[in-house]
Amino acid sequence: MEKFTKITGVAAPMPLINIDTDMIIPKLFLKTIKRSGLGKNLFDEMRYDDAGAEIPDFVLNKPAYRNAQIIVAGDNFGCGSSREHAPWALLDFGIRVVISTSFADIFYSNCFKNGILPVILPQEDIDKLMDDAARGANAILNIDLESQTITGPDGGEVSFEVDAFKKHCLINGLDDIGLTMQKSDAIAAFEAQNATSMPWV
């Protein structure tokens, strides 16, 4: 997993609430057996018309936001499916940070496994960042995970909370499986005890 320390990039505003995983990556693109290559179909049904041509009004099709690395979104981003194709598609497009008042549980967790930082902020901060993001190519945000701060184009600073363990893994690009395998003795002990107390499991 790619490490995440600091990002300075363009933020795209997506004020719609309840942006679901079917919007982020429609199911016809879930048939891949790879993690890569999904960026071109990110937000496919909002981004392209029936003939496959770009819809100019969609935010990521506008010249100022084509290289956005940050999305500022409405409430409850990522609701719906557990599909990790959603963060894979965001990452493949180049998005490294999503900022919202709230995220769906599984999506939130999936982001951290893929080097994407989901940031939860109160509505008043989101309103301000949404205004910043509306400035197009001038909508540059600086996100520093180490200090847990976001700096806007006017120099205003917002701080955010993040789980200490998830932060540690993201900053160091750590593989969860490797970490858990260091606890293989504890897992074996649990299994040995369960084999006696609950043999039907």
Add this chain to the structure above:
Amino acid sequence: MTAKTLYDKIWDAHLVSTDEDGTSLLYIDRHLVHEVTSPQAFEGLRNAGRKVHAPDKTIAVPDHNVPTTLDRLEGEVKNEESRVQLDALEKNALDFGVHYYPVDDIRQGIVHIVGPEQGWTLPGMTVVCGDSHTATHGAFGSLAHGIGTSEVEHVLATQTLIQAKSKNMKVEITGQLQPGVTAKDITMHVIGETGTAGGTGYVIEYCGEAIEALSMEGRMTVCNMAIEGGARAGLIAPDQKTFDYVMGRPHAPKGAQWEAALTYWKTLFTDANAEFDLVLTIKAEDIEPSVTWGTSPEDVLPISGTVPFATDFNGGKVDAAQRALDYMGLTPGMKLTDIEIDTVFIGSCTNGRIEDFREVARIVKGKKIKSGMRAMVVPGSGLVRAQAEEEGIAQILIDAGFEWRLAGCSMCLAMNPDQLAPEERCASTSNRNFEGRQGRNSRTHLVSPVMAAAAALTGHLTDVREL
């Protein structure tokens, strides 16, 4: 001893370790695998030279991509990408030695129907799958939830999951349901109350007289949609109905182990004075047959209602509601019963079980679906299909004009040939009405099986109680 909720008890019984910051390693008793969210996980194992830690606790079933037409076994799956994904699941299952139910096995079906049916899902277990509707298994008093593919790989490699504990929420449904009101209406009504983010950060325990009165099938329907309310999982305490359902299933314990298991399962309830972080109480008699009008599962109204105006809402929901009205092609103020339907889909992990089909057959027996209506019933498993045929239900459905299909996820999510064309409008017993869910620009109204049956007969959304 501190009083515990059912969730607390299952959580504590599966803790392998807890770090100082509260991050815990949870042991996983059952891992269900399907073809869409697992190939990258198995590839990860191969690349790292790792094995599946507990293949005997891992069950693989193809469901999302499989065609449901009767000729599916005669040739290869026509869609190349679907075929590659199905082939990958078979190869991975065989290479890594996990339990596998291939497409031509009568036990094949939707993974969340196969798990309980085969006795893999038992009370008190932790159950995960790379699929959000894993919440279904909570009906057995097991802690069951969806995970992403990175976590699928983590569970395959270690049989554990790194988790932070959720908060406890109680949803109590008091009293008795009115005739014509079903488990589906309960779960939709609750989401209408909480919103799709109302359960975020919580595990919900459903309880109360109306929940206790439900069959296991109905309880699975309720828990299935816990995720649509944003909850990590939904739970119902096991009782005699649970034990009766589980007993004798192929992978349920037998003999002395059954007795030991039963003794343990009877301890799986929320202690009398345990505290919940949030409580929602709903009177069963206040629940009507429910339908969705919009593109979020929270857009729920009683069938007696009218399509709302965007200005009925507040905040970000105003724009979202306008977008939903435009997408759904609905006029605010119109009666829900005036919405015309051209397709009916009955099936999915929400409503693809035998009881659902019995109820549908009861409504449509001796009648014909509306002329020009496309209506299909898709069993949740090959065994459900066989049972429905044995009970004569299948023939009643066929005589009424329904297509009677083979088992799979079908039109719930349009990853297989069962899809809606743009602007087609479907009364669907599935769980999501998102934009594009059943096909690009398709329009979905979520309903119970009996409400879907009623719409199939009349050609428009219909109050089943008035048939």
